[in-house]
Amino acid sequence: MAAVAGHEDTRTRLLATALRLFTAHGVEGTSLQMIADELGVTKAAVYYHFKTKDEITEAVVEPGLRELESIVGEAARERRVGARIDHMLAGFVDLVVRHRALVALFSSDPGVARALEKHFFGKESCMVGMMTILTGPDPDPARVVAAHAAVAGIALAGGSPDLAHYDDDTLRESLLEVGRKLLGRPRRRG
Amino acid sequence: MAAVAGHEDTRTRLLATALRLFTAHGVEGTSLQMIADELGVTKAAVYYHFKTKDEITEAVVEPGLRELESIVGEAARERRVGARIDHMLAGFVDLVVRHRALVALFSSDPGVARALEKHFFGKESCMVGMMTILTGPDPDPARVVAAHAAVAGIALAGGSPDLAHYDDDTLRESLLEVGRKLLGRPRRRG
Numbered sequence: 001m002a003a004v005a006g007h008e009d010t011r012t013r014l015l016a017t018a019l020r021l022f023t024a025h026g027v028e029g030t031s032l033q034m035i036a037d038e039l040g041v042t043k044a045a046v047y048y049h050f051k052t053k054d055e056i057t058e059a060v061v062e063p064g065l066r067e068l069e070s071i072v073g074e075a076a077r078e079r080r081v082g083a084r085i086d087h088m089l090a091g092f093v094d095l096v097v098r099h100r101a102l103v104a105l106f107s108s109d110p111g112v113a114r115a116l117e118k119h120f121f122g123k124e125s126c127m128v129g130m131m132t133i134l135t136g137p138d139p140d141p142a143r144v145v146a147a148h149a150a151v152a153g154i155a156l157a158g159g160s161p162d163l164a165h166y167d168d169d170t171l172r173e174s175l176l177e178v179g180r181k182l183l184g185r186p187r188r189r190g
Numbered sequence: 191m192a193a194v195a196g197h198e199d200t201r202t203r204l205l206a207t208a209l210r211l212f213t214a215h216g217v218e219g220t221s222l223q224m225i226a227d228e229l230g231v232t233k234a235a236v237y238y239h240f241k242t243k244d245e246i247t248e249a250v251v252e253p254g255l256r257e258l259e260s261i262v263g264e265a266a267r268e269r270r271v272g273a274r275i276d277h278m279l280a281g282f283v284d285l286v287v288r289h290r291a292l293v294a295l296f297s298s299d300p301g302v303a304r305a306l307e308k309h310f311f312g313k314e315s316c317m318v319g320m321m322t323i324l325t326g327p328d329p330d331p332a333r334v335v336a337a338h339a340a341v342a343g344i345a346l347a348g349g350s351p352d353l354a355h356y357d358d359d360t361l362r363e364s365l366l367e368v369g370r371k372l373l374g375r376p377r378r379r380g
Contacts, residue, residue: 131352141356141360141364142364142367144352144364145347145364145365145367145368146367146368148343148346148347148350148352149339149340149343149344149346149347149365149368150339152342152343152345152350153338153342153346153372154339155342156338156339156342157335157338157339157342160338160342162321163334163335163338166335170331171331171335173332174331174332174334174335174336175335175339177335178335178336178339178372181336181372182343182368182371182372
């Protein structure tokens with residue numbers, strides 16, 4: 001048990017370290033050796049968990065994707081179209097704000113974009129689920145374009161280094177407003 | 191004179207061919223040899239115009255950037271804040287729609303993003319000029335976030351393969367509406 005806990009702990013630290021190095025040097029500019037050095041372990045210890053940098057990149061991205069999947073699932077279970085959109089929008093904005101560093105990396109780094117591609121942009125992906133919810137039933141082109149612009153705008157503005165000095169609450173409220181305006185949703189009471 | 195005209199013509203064809211190959215295979219997946227083969231010229235003929243693929247990528251991107259610069263300049267010369275924003279927005283949307291293939295490449299290809307970076311994201315770049323116009327004087331955080339989301343949303347939705355089946359007019363009108371909503375601008379009359 002202790003060994004398993006130790007391995008889990010190393011894996012978690014490894015992923016946090018990888019994200020930090022990816023942010024500083026890009027995925028291309030980060031080697032397994034650099035991750036090992038930063039962690040103070042041998043390269044063999046890194047290999048124990050991950051065989052390639054692509055595997056690490058996928059593992060860095062995975063928790064955020066799982067969260068997005070579960071938000072899509074929750075939103076889809078709302079009965080009213082408006083409530084579905086509001087749930088999806090609030091969940092997506094909150095995810096982007098909490099994972100700002102990763103989102104910034106995703107928008108700027110080809111390595112992360114590649115790792116995300118198969119999960120995020122495949123036919124069955126959560127991106128399709130999110131878009132279906134945000135466009136609503138029988139959308140006209142203006143609505144489809146607005147939903148695409150909302151998702152791209154929220155993700156890129158959320159991860160933008162130009163906006164990194166805003167605190168989470170300010171960024172979250174401003175990004176929600178972006179989504180509400182584009183999707184025609186009222187401000188929530190309370 | 192005839193020789194110069196011939197060279198100009200080859201250069202233009204070379205850039206159009208490069209954009210087509212970049213779109214099909216990515217910048218990384220396109221070689222100078224592939225460009226030469228597609229044009230039916232020798233690799234030496236390509237070298238006559240460009241020494242590296244980076245030079246070609248920059249040259250492919252440059253006309254669009256020059257257009258953006260001149261739109262920023264025109265918009266800045268408008269006297270009223272609202273007119274500045276409307277001019278900038280209409281010009282940017284039109285540019286994105288006319289250069290859809292390039293915008294799509296820019297959003298998805300690290301090679302193009304790198305070539306654009308120094309022109310587009312530097313301190314003195316036209317991106318800064320565009321943002322200054324779109325946010326208006328003394329913007330609050332919500333306004334800054336909205337302007338960033340508008341630019342990112344328009345560019346990424348405009349270049350999205352999911353929306354490639356919309357005709358130019360439909361896409362242009364829908365993207366303008368995205369910008370107007372986020373920047374609080376009224377629809378134009380007429």
